[in-house]
Amino acid sequence: MEVELLEIRQHMGQFPPFDGLSDELLDTIAEHVEVRYFKTGSEILKLDQSLTELCYIRSGAVEVYRRQGELYNRLGEGDIFGHFSLLRNHKVRLPATAIEDTLIYFISGAVFKRLCEEDDNFADFVELERPRLETVAEQQKKSNDMMVTRIRKLVTRYPVMVESTTSVQQAARQVSDAQASAVLVINEGSNNPRYSFQDSEGKTWQMCGILTDSDFRTRIVAEGLSAQTPIGDVVSERLITIQSDASIYEAMLTMLRSNVHHLPVLYRQRPVGVVHLSDIIRYETHSGLYLVSNIFNQSSAQGLAKLLPDVRAAFVRMVQEGANSQMVGSALSTIGRSFTRRLLELAEEALGPPPVPYCYMVNGSMARNEQSIVTDQDNALILSDDFNPAEHDAYFHALAAFVSDGLDACGYTYCKGDVMATNRQWRQPLNVWKSYFKEWMANPTPEKLLHSSIFFDLDSIYGEDHFVEALQDLIAETAPQSPLFLAAMARNALNRTPPLGFFRTFVMEKDGKHNNSINLKRRGTAPMVDLVRVHALACGSKAQNSFKRLEDISHTQLLATGVSDKLSYALEFLCMSRIRHQVIDLEEDRMPDNNIEPENVEDSERHTLKDAFQVLSNAQKFLKFRYPMPAQRQGR
Amino acid sequence: MYEIRPRQKLVQADWISYMAERALRSQDGALKRFFETPLPDPGTPIAEVPMVALDMETTGLDERRHGIISIGAVPFTLNRIKLAERRYWVVKPPRPLDEASIAYHHITHSEIANAPDLDAVLDELLEALAGRVVVVHFRNIERPFLDAAVKDRRGEGVMFPMIDTMSLEARMHRQTLWARFRRWLGRPPVSIRLNASRARYGLPAYQGHHALVDAMATAELLQAQISHHYTPDTPLKNIWC
Numbered sequence: 001m002e003v004e005l006l007e008i009r010q011h012m013g014q015f016p017p018f019d020g021l022s023d024e025l026l027d028t029i030a031e032h033v034e035v036r037y038f039k040t041g042s043e044i045l046k047l048d049q050s051l052t053e054l055c056y057i058r059s060g061a062v063e064v065y066r067r068q069g070e071l072y073n074r075l076g077e078g079d080i081f082g083h084f085s086l087l088r089n090h091k092v093r094l095p096a097t098a099i100e101d102t103l104i105y106f107i108s109g110a111v112f113k114r115l116c117e118e119d120d121n122f123a124d125f126v127e128l129e130r131p132r133l134e135t136v137a138e139q140q141k142k143s144n145d146m147m148v149t150r151i152r153k154l155v156t157r158y159p160v161m162v163e164s165t166t167s168v169q170q171a172a173r174q175v176s177d178a179q180a181s182a183v184l185v186i187n188e189g190s191n192n193p194r195y196s197f198q199d200s201e202g203k204t205w206q207m208c209g210i211l212t213d214s215d216f217r218t219r220i221v222a223e224g225l226s227a228q229t230p231i232g233d234v235v236s237e238r239l240i241t242i243q244s245d246a247s248i249y250e251a252m253l254t255m256l257r258s259n260v261h262h263l264p265v266l267y268r269q270r271p272v273g274v275v276h277l278s279d280i281i282r283y284e285t286h287s288g289l290y291l292v293s294n295i296f297n298q299s300s301a302q303g304l305a306k307l308l309p310d311v312r313a314a315f316v317r318m319v320q321e322g323a324n325s326q327m328v329g330s331a332l333s334t335i336g337r338s339f340t341r342r343l344l345e346l347a348e349e350a351l352g353p354p355p356v357p358y359c360y361m362v363n364g365s366m367a368r369n370e371q372s373i374v375t376d377q378d379n380a381l382i383l384s385d386d387f388n389p390a391e392h393d394a395y396f397h398a399l400a401a402f403v404s405d406g407l408d409a410c411g412y413t414y415c416k417g418d419v420m421a422t423n424r425q426w427r428q429p430l431n432v433w434k435s436y437f438k439e440w441m442a443n444p445t446p447e448k449l450l451h452s453s454i455f456f457d458l459d460s461i462y463g464e465d466h467f468v469e470a471l472q473d474l475i476a477e478t479a480p481q482s483p484l485f486l487a488a489m490a491r492n493a494l495n496r497t498p499p500l501g502f503f504r505t506f507v508m509e510k511d512g513k514h515n516n517s518i519n520l521k522r523r524g525t526a527p528m529v530d531l532v533r534v535h536a537l538a539c540g541s542k543a544q545n546s547f548k549r550l551e552d553i554s555h556t557q558l559l560a561t562g563v564s565d566k567l568s569y570a571l572e573f574l575c576m577s578r579i580r581h582q583v584i585d586l587e588e589d590r591m592p593d594n595n596i597e598p599e600n601v602e603d604s605e606r607h608t609l610k611d612a613f614q615v616l617s618n619a620q621k622f623l624k625f626r627y628p629m630p631a632q633r634q635g636r
Numbered sequence: 637m638y639e640i641r642p643r644q645k646l647v648q649a650d651w652i653s654y655m656a657e658r659a660l661r662s663q664d665g666a667l668k669r670f671f672e673t674p675l676p677d678p679g680t681p682i683a684e685v686p687m688v689a690l691d692m693e694t695t696g697l698d699e700r701r702h703g704i705i706s707i708g709a710v711p712f713t714l715n716r717i718k719l720a721e722r723r724y725w726v727v728k729p730p731r732p733l734d735e736a737s738i739a740y741h742h743i744t745h746s747e748i749a750n751a752p753d754l755d756a757v758l759d760e761l762l763e764a765l766a767g768r769v770v771v772v773h774f775r776n777i778e779r780p781f782l783d784a785a786v787k788d789r790r791g792e793g794v795m796f797p798m799i800d801t802m803s804l805e806a807r808m809h810r811q812t813l814w815a816r817f818r819r820w821l822g823r824p825p826v827s828i829r830l831n832a833s834r835a836r837y838g839l840p841a842y843q844g845h846h847a848l849v850d851a852m853a854t855a856e857l858l859q860a861q862i863s864h865h866y867t868p869d870t871p872l873k874n875i876w877c
Binding site for chain 1: 712715718837838840842843849852855860863864
């Protein structure tokens with residue numbers, strides 16, 4: 001390379017998308033660059049002028065506008081513009097003006113075309129919004145082994161299987177001989193098609209249960225049963241299995257959710273092996289698994305609170321290992337749920353059994369399985385309709401307080417909006433809860449819904465799951481028929497908007513103002529989650545997780561083709577950014593928060609964030625248009 | 637720091653007749669072609685003038701004792717600096733190179749030892765400059781050095797109009813009332829060297845002392861000066877000298 005071009009090359013080589021180019025392509029650009037100086041205030045690109053070159057800012061700063069004159073972006077050294085027009089009709093769609101004395105390098109259309117053809121990353125970068133978000137999201141997925149490695153990889157031998165008539169002693173001997181820790185119990189016949197399979201001789205069998213080492217202890221020895229007891233008499237009827245092509249991660253989650261340590265692995269309906277928790281731990285030692293089993297071993301709220309550093313450590317490790325936001329969100333939610341469950345168990349131990357059945361409901365991020373390391377608690381109690389306040393409320397109030405205090409001690413701070421079961425209003429029998437939801441949906445105003453939208457993310461984590469299911473059904477039936485309710489929810493979903501992007505070390509707002517940091521929850525993930533919730537309600541989806549909701553939405557006509565994918569990529573990226581910055585906080589011994597400081601944002605990240613903000617902003621505009629306030633109610 | 641010599645300002649009409657006269661009398665083919673190629677009329681708006689930024693690295697400041705070692709040329713207009721059309725030559729000076737200037741120029745002995753004499757590249761150089769207004773930063777290096785070197789080799793020198801970005805900068809910072817007032821107060825004069833001048837227009841600092849980099853830097857500086865202190869319609873005659 002000639003020395004004189006090194007200057008240009010080295011400069012471009014520092015900035016995306018040029019930083020990923022081969023030396024040869026960089027040389028080609030440097031050799032063909034044309035240069036021009038623009039004084040502050042002078043127009044660089046005029047609307048509708050024809051454009052045959054890509055513009056690269058060597059020094060100075062440039063503002064790019066929309067057709068209507070609205071600020072689109074503010075760019076600095078190393079940024080490019082003009083590529084949208086170049087990729088389309090070669091007419092300038094976004095005019096540009098120098099806001100400082102600026103030196104522009106022009107890269108000819110021919111060179112630009114060659115870059116797009118020869119370098120996929122460059123092509124992805126200059127394509128509008130979706131592909132870059134998509135690429136980043138895909139790369140994150142690919143980089144994670146646990147997400148894609150199938151559970152069958154951990155299956156090393158066939159399961160020990162015995163007929164249900166076998167004596168427990170005989171079965172135990174077989175387990176010992178095979179150096180296994182569990183036995184599958186099978187029966188001839190096929191009353192349960194889910195678990196029936198044929199052996200090599202064409203005989204039909206069905207799996208009816210699993211007996212583990214600890215079952216031998218608790219169900220047989222501890223109960224004083226005879227060694228000759230048929231194993232079919234003691235086997236657990238609860239059978240939790242996993243398909244052999246599921247990911248290791250799914251297997252882990254299944255174990256965590258069901259609190260089991262053995263999982264029969266099936267190929268179609270045929271058992272091909274049994275995976276034990278320790279197999280997964282051996283494979284993925286840094287998971288939150290130890291933590292969860294540790295949670296269930298704690299015998300006091302104080303003991304639970306001591307696990308807080310472990311939660312943070314597990315979080316940091318997961319992110320460093322390349323987990324995506326869904327994995328992190330669901331792992332943290334699982335941990336949070338485990339804390340809550342254990343606290344409820346401890347509360348029941350202390351207070352005695354509940355006087356009437358109840359369901360402990362969680363709302364907000366835990367219900368969505370999108371919890372982050374910075375979170376408060378949102379919970380409520382749904383009581384049986386037999387609930388009598390005078391007789392029973394003292395018990396449930398004490399129970400709620402025990403759990404809330406315990407959660408607070410474990411780092412799940414009290415809810416500022418008082419959405420907690422300790423609040424009498426949110427500790428009510430099912431019929432009252434139904435009337436709450438009916439009222440919210442029948443007579444909505446944006447103001448009324450402001451504080452209750454959190455209840456539209458709801459999940460049961462303990463007790464009578466069907467109480468929450470009844471409410472979910474009610475919502476899914478009513479919401480799609482309630483345009484006024486959807487309009488009010490949509491209105492609220494627009495309260496928080498994303499910024500325009502970044503400029504140097506500042507966050508740039510749509511009016512061109514600068515800020516030093518940005519709350520990525522308030523300005524990114526939360527408005528996105530709100531927006532997704534409105535569409536999910538409109539299509540009657542019962543999913544709670546935003547990504548699952550987007551999947552449901554994509555099967556409807558609510559959004560144009562591809563939009564839900566775009567939203568999903570944008571949400572993933574926003575969540576991941578927030579998570580990464582929380583890891584930075586933890587690594588630097590600061591309290592993690594939802595703020596990100598632009599100086600900590602890498603170049604490639606800032607471009608992708610800008611795209612994600614853009615996707616969100618467009619989706620918000622569409623939301624307003626899609627769920628208008630019905631005319632008669634306007635002006636209230 | 638160089639001294640600003642008394643300005644030997646020629647009247648613009650002189651340049652046209654000077655060039656025409658040299659075209660008639662030149663004995664050397666290349667020089668004749670150079671002088672025959674018409675220059676833009678002195679009244680042409682600067683925006684329409686084809687220019688070429690020129691920079692030379694020399695072994696010293698005195699054309700009688702020192703020689704040229706490299707030449708960079710970048711054609712440009714107010715609208716575009718065309719890097720793809722850049723030209724660069726390393727040449728072997730007739731007198732030996734001293735150690736100090738080697739460090740200064742980042743050009744090594746072997747590069748120069750293998751380089752041709754200026755005579756071998758002169759035709760190409762003249763062709764690159766012909767028909768364009770030459771832009772330099774401090775014409776009192778390029779003009780006398782080129783003149784002397786060509787005279788040595790072809791028996792006749794070469795002169796042509798130039799735009800000198802340093803002198804344009806001096807007009808702003810050395811010859812105004814404000815500048816005189818500052819001098820009267822004993823303030824140090826504003827630097828009009830290439831990088832200092834560029835910095836005033838927000839132009840990035842380049843690694844200096846490479847003829848082509850400096851030529852490019854000079855072209856950028858002129859674009860900046862015109863956009864700040866003149867207009868695209870300013871006639872050529874107001875700027876060249």
